Amino acid sequence: MSKKFAGQVSLLVLINLFVKLVWVLGIERNIQLSVGFNDYGAYYTLLSFSLILSIISDPGLSNYLIRHLSQNGISSNTNSELLFLKIVLSLIYLGSTCGLGIALGYKHDYFQLLLVLALYQVAWQFLTYLRGFLKGLHLFNAEIFFSVLDKVLLFLLFIPLLIYDLDLSRSIFFFAYSQLIAVVISIIGCSIFLRIKRVSVFRIGKIRLNFSLLKEVWPFTLFAFLVLIYNKIDVVMLEQILGKEMGKEEAGVYAAANRLLDASNMICVLFTSLFFPTISKLISNNKKIDKIVSSSFGILISFTIVIALSSWFYRRDLMVLLYGSESNKYVSGIFAVLMLNSPLLALYHIYSSVLIANNNLKQLNIISALCVGINILLNLFLIPQYRAFGATISSVITLALVTFLYSIFYYRHFKVKFNLKSNVKVILLVTTLFIANNLLEKTNIHWGFSMTIFMIIGFSTSYFSRLMNVKRLFSFINQNQNNQ
Structure with a gap:
């Protein structure tokens, strides 16, 4: 590991750490105080529920992409297969999340919030996938930028709302939609950057659904899924058991x-x-x-x-x-x-x-x-x-x-x-x-x-x-x- 590479990785981790600490202890905390513990509790429950199932939309494909790029470089065939598989799995995830949500009795505002958070999980997974190209090709400066762009956008939006105590800051739906939009903007920005760098992410002529790719990642996928369950299921069970x-x-x-x-x-x-x-x-x-x-x-x-x-x-x-x-x-x-x-x-x-x-x-x-x-x-x-x-x-x-x-x-x-x-x-x-x-x-x-x-x-x-x-x-x- 070269000193330059180690320095870039360390900088990437430290910037992410700083931004996420400010987000968790600053913005999220103030949003909970603004919207109230009850509304934030509903958001936290549905976020945990959507996160548990999100392993369906990306069962290790991003890590597979990074390893593939590091070993083989750009391959339009593999990239297209991976992205098409990811799109299909994301649709399965959305259907599974909504179906199970209905089965658990999530209706009206609850279901709307669940749908927004499920779309957020899909968008976040797509952003993580695109950032996999940056990591795999060692474009670490760009990776640092796009790893925090969505949170920076949210800082710029919510800090004025919280300082001036505007009505929008008291809406948990506004918070959820804002997170989704910030990630979508980051996806667009990352896609444009990859296009400028002439990185082939997807070609329509190369579409082929290849489920065999999942064979290599399924043991880790199962492990990640089980860890998510015992870390997040308690919040979902609070709502299901207590009403x-x-x-x-x-x-x-x-x-x-x-x-x-x-x-x-x-x-x-x-x-x-x-x-x-x-x-x-x-x-x-x-x-x-x-x-x-x-x-x-x-x-x-x-x-x-x-x-x-x-x-x-x-x-x-x-x-x-x-x-x-x-x-x-x-x-x-x-x-x-x-x-x-x-x-x-x-x-x-x-x-x-x-x-x-x-x-x-x-x-x-x-x-x-x-x-x-x-x-x-x-x-x-x-x-x-x-x-x-x-x-x-x-x-x-x-x-x-x-x-x-x-x-x-x-x-x-x-x-x-x-x-x-x-x-x-x-x-x-x-x-x-x-x-x-x-x-x-x-x-x-x-x-x-x-x-x-x-x-x-x-x-x-x-x-x-x-x-x-x-x-x-x-x-x-x-x-x-x-x-x-």
């Missing part, structure tokens, strides 16, 4: 409490996007991976434990800061428990990346299918009694089980010894943070300063115990790249 009115309200609460978890998880996604190519190369060259996995574990677990415990101890203050009068003890409690998922997500990203790179998709799918069943059963039992808090408990239990099974399989399959030293350091970090919280509670300083001190103590403990050893990780990566 539309209470379901909307609880989904809105869940969305608000989940927002900081989504934001913190983006750091893990950023890390994984750089970790995965390295680990894949090491495995393909039959080199040991235990040191890089251990270093990655230390960095991500340190960061996420500090974030999770900060959220737990300062839950009420954080929720009041974000949602003001809309916050209460119920929202704060859900938020605090949901944030326990942060360290679990870190472990999930590490171990799933290793197992995917090693092509252990059969084992991943078996584990994921088991956890989908457990998640649904837990939701059926907990949601009627505890509402959104029940879905939260179900989410934490499911993710804990997933990461436990992934880690067990990793240690057994790669014959890696259990790293007692790292786990002792994790216990030391957690113990230190609990002691720090007890001491800080006895002071009268503002909660913001208190939390800042708390986090500094946490990161300092991780650094000096060498649990968070960034220098070791990157020197190891550079050493392996130089030997290739």
Whole structure:
């Protein structure tokens, strides 16, 4: 990997991270406050529902395209087959989503919103597909631009609406339509750019429906689908079990409490996007991976434990800061428990990346299918009694089980010894943070300063115990790249 290439990839990831963090914590949060928790809850439910099924419209075709372009360059026959297949699958997705939506009782405004969000998923998948040409042909500057164009357009539209509190900002339909239009504009812009670069995306004379392409991607498609189910089905089940009115309200609460978890998880996604190519190369060259996995574990677990415990101890203050009068003890409690998922997500990203790179998709799918069943059963039992808090408990239990099974399989399959030293350091970090919280509670300083001190103590403990050893990780990566 050249320094230029690595720099472009890193810049792409960092810009996406920055824009998405601003979007999640800034625009989305303000939109929820403007439209109300109920309307946003309906939007969040239908978005989750449409996202689960969206795997139909792109079952790994974008990744297949990137790999094909990287290995073979431009091929008009393959490109046309892929795009035509994508169009057919998108129509199947729209039909399936609308049909299942009707079966679940989505009518009138609910169905209209579902249709808009389904069209948004199709448009987003097409944009991702077109961006695959940019990635596959290493046009990374253009990829950086088109990866954030839709969000930038929405920033320019919604910031004035939210600042001046205009009526349009209180319409969830306006928000949904705006997202769709912004992505369509990005698609048009990306298509024009590819045309200028003389990249052949589709030729009518080359149309042929080739379902055999799906054979190469179906194991990963199944894995992605199962992961979407156990991550998103809880929101859909809230509405189905509790009824539309209470379901909307609880989904809105869940969305608000989940927002900081989504934001913190983006750091893990950023890390994984750089970790995965390295680990894949090491495995393909039959080199040991235990040191890089251990270093990655230390960095991500340190960061996420500090974030999770900060959220737990300062839950009420954080929720009041974000949602003001809309916050209460119920929202704060859900938020605090949901944030326990942060360290679990870190472990999930590490171990799933290793197992995917090693092509252990059969084992991943078996584990994921088991956890989908457990998640649904837990939701059926907990949601009627505890509402959104029940879905939260179900989410934490499911993710804990997933990461436990992934880690067990990793240690057994790669014959890696259990790293007692790292786990002792994790216990030391957690113990230190609990002691720090007890001491800080006895002071009268503002909660913001208190939390800042708390986090500094946490990161300092991780650094000096060498649990968070960034220098070791990157020197190891550079050493392996130089030997290739």
